[in-house]
Amino acid sequence: MGTLAIIASVILGISFMTFVAFFGRIPALRNTPISFLHRLIFIHLPSSVVSLDRLLTNGRLTTSLTRLAHYLWYDQHPTILIFFFLLLSVGEYLYLPVAWPLLSRTHKFLGTISIILPYLFLYLSAFTDPAHITPSTHVREMARYPYDFSLFHPGTICETCRLLKPARSKHCSICKKCVGRMDHHCIFINNCVGANNQRWFILLLLSTAILTSYGGLLGLDIIRTKIQVRFPYWTLLPWWTSRAAWQSGELDFHRWLVLWTWGLQSGVAMGSVTLLALLTTPLVWGLLGYHLWLVYCGTTTNESMKWQDWQAEMDEGGVYKRKIEGRERVKDLKVEPAWTRWPVEAEQILVRTDDGKPPRESHRLPGEGNEWEAVWRLKDVENLYDIGLWDNLVDVFCPYFMFREARGRGSPVDEREFGRERGRGRRRSS
Template sequence: MNFFYKYLLFVAIISVFVFILLFGQLRGFRHTFIGKVNRLFLVWLPRQLSQVDQKWLHGRGSIYYRKLSNYIFFQKHSLVVLFYLCLITICIFNFLYHGRTLTNHFHTLDWLSIFISISLPYISLYTAMYSDPGVVTSDNWQEASVAYPYDFKIFFPHICETCKFVKPARSKHCRLCNCCVQKFDHHCIWINNCVGRNNIRYFFLFLFSTLQLLLHSILRIGTHLNHVRDSRLNSYLVSWWTAITNERELGSIFLISLFSSVIVFSFLCYEFYLVYAGYTTSESEKWADLNELIQQSRIFMHYRNGIQKLTLQEDAPPDATLTHSLAQVENIYDRGFLNNFKSIWFP
């Protein structure tokens, strides 16, 4: 196996591994092969390594592992951002340097489209990184507290032990940023910032910009490979593969873009699903937990002043009725797909 095939195999394995780590913990994948592999790497393998460490190193390895994992997963750092920037910058440089047989035929509009396509990910990343996600402070607490009402299903008035004020509905305290964020979605390691009410539109732009760069790369290089492939070969796939191996530098960028676009597109589809459902990434976990309690027949429903409220069985008033399905529960934050989407761009 020559270097190109090893390189291709490495890229494919890394892409699949990243996809499993990122999406394997979602409840929809928990009972699938992806979920099982995710638990293999994140639960079973660390447990086995810990046992080996206790036996042979008396736990010293676990100490260093906890320090490293605490830095990677529970502290703000720019390692993933640097990885992203290095990856796209190296690919762009290789395209411009090794693709001169392709770019020599470009016209002004071609170069303009490439310049825009290349610039957007850098601009959107910078904007998303340094934008305010909606940090709740003592100065803006009053305004944040009336932005969304409590639904008394997944959000109740509750004092944040760190910030020492009542957390506004749909907000959450981010332990990495050490602050409460309005309409908290998640802390994104790709932008080294929280995604919340004020900057989720920039996060969408970041995903769109990255995806369009990958698709632009696939289209430009794919068209070139289609022109140079040997159409005399019997198999269409073989002729494509031959073109990729003959144009190794451009072929590598084409394959990296192809694999990466699947991951970015999956991210984007999931975010659109959340918009359709009318909740955030953080809220989706709360709704999933609520659904499990409903399946266990532990949630009762009652109305006060026309407002639907949920309680546990032990706290249910006499007029409460058993909730049989999550479909019976009203999501007051879901105003329909179009209005949900508008609220992202005009919070």
């Protein structure tokens, strides 16, 4: 029980820390114990260690540690990618020699596929250009999305890249480049998740979720069979079909647990991998669900944080929207592309004011003649980048499809009218 309990608690601890690291910064979990723990572990604890060290050794110890931590967190290096690769490979190396001979032909076939796919999608997510914005790709990236005049406004220049920032792009401080439709920088793939590799990233999450669930359940079944050969009255769950054994006193909770441990210990390596797979499964499905939810909402991790900031502003008051008219004025400044491949254009402008009053005359760009309307809820704001589940999926999984469609329709000037009938962006659903 001793070693097994240690292995299980280490695995559980690592899974929990990873969970906090991943989900602690998600806007939906703001003001929850998860975000509190995230702040405690990743902000308050390191800063108190730093101040203690400053007091004791004049900061000598932490300077080198900070440099290492900074390198690990803010530089592009494949450490975590290699760790992930090794986790998969070592897990399979420990698991397969025990499990493989016991599997049926169908499970061998399905198992082979579910082992190969995570490697394939890991390779594709890590080595596909996520849509880096360089002088040679800038025109294409500018034509990807129109500005929504809420989160993204024309005319902003990236200080580092010295290029106009396309709508939905973000500069990645780790890759040191701007990325088209930036979602987030993922240390597991040592790459940004952007317009061109988000599909591979989602498929990586899906294939990993299937692998850990499948491997975990198969491992559980193998352990169950092994125990039942010696103790036929034992069952996986204490109250399942072994009620008679429990009633006759042949099994009690303690003995049930002891037999569990006996089964796991008779193959510690495979048992540990099975436990690891089962414990990480909810994390992987959770991450997949979160990313699919973002696709459903037509947004990105980066944008959902910006929306959350808008909600905070709305709570305080001083956020106003207005219908846009006179769009040509902005286009004339040559900071907006003449056309984009996106089927809809912005119809609303969202602004915040410091004094809580509607914007004054000088703010009246680019629409004039309309009255400002106070906004209190995100539901009342249109998300230009949400064009319905199906088209959102097409945009993520076939990023070049809409470019092709746009190109087939004539000159860029005519493109301004293209696809208008496909419907406006939907209202924000969160």
